[in-house]
Amino acid sequence: MSEENIKRVLGVADYDAYWIGKSLLVRLTARGLLPCFNYTAQLEQRPERVSPPNWNMVFYTPDVCMTALRPFEVSVVMSNVGGASSLRVFDATGENEVKIRHESDREQTTNLQSALEKDQFVVHARVPKGASGHHGCIVVPADMVVSAIYYRAYGPASKADCDAFVAKNCDVSITAGGEIPWPMLTDEQ
Known part of the structure; x- marks a missing residue:
């Protein structure tokens, strides 16, 4: 074993x-x-x-x-x-x-259709957060659950605002895969 x-x-x-x-x-x-x-x-x-x-x-x-x-x-x-x-x-x-x-103060959760109707979107970027900014960005409806390899970089905002954020702030370079994307913890952290 x-x-x-x-x-x-x-x-x-x-x-x-x-x-x-x-x-x-x-x-x-x-x-x-x-x-x-x-x-x-x-x-x-x-x-x-x-x-x-x-x-x-x-x-x-x-x-x-x-x-x-x-x-x-x-x-x-x-x-x-x-x-x-x-x-x-x-x-x-x-x-x-x-x-x-x-x-x-809890906000009422909305379903996907109402998020689309309200034009509420967020930008998620891939972990790890790079020194040069965000990378691997995706724009999704505000209430959509995404994998933990992403973090929220911007929003909620309109689809147009999210697309503009991606164009201005997200690096389009591809990073090598195969490794855990999160930083390792040491006993001091």
Whole structure:
């Protein structure tokens, strides 16, 4: 029997944070789509002793990819966030500030047809985020779920605005494949 070598890498997700009812508890949620069925996603608290705590969006990736997309949703609940108005999550795209909202502020989710009717689109770019800008950009309806090899680069906006963003900000060069696109984590991160 062979031992699998599982790598711990920074992943990508869409984040939201909400106060739970009228309590002092906050729920941080990360949602996305893993490119391989046997990958797992997890929010992990960073070692800095700050309030509120900082988090890493981590993917655990074995050597072999079972090719099938898998949606994920992971949440953590924390208390005593010290009156903070936002949380910080570090992922493959860098640092993300996630505003803490009240449950009553939850936006109603829309289906694909209503997104098309409202002309709401977003630009997603391939991970890793390059020093020269975004690459591998795609324009999709705002409510469409995309694989975790992409991060949100722009939007929501009109299709025309998204296309203009791609033309101005996205590198069209092709990068070599075959490697995990997310940055590796060390024990210090």
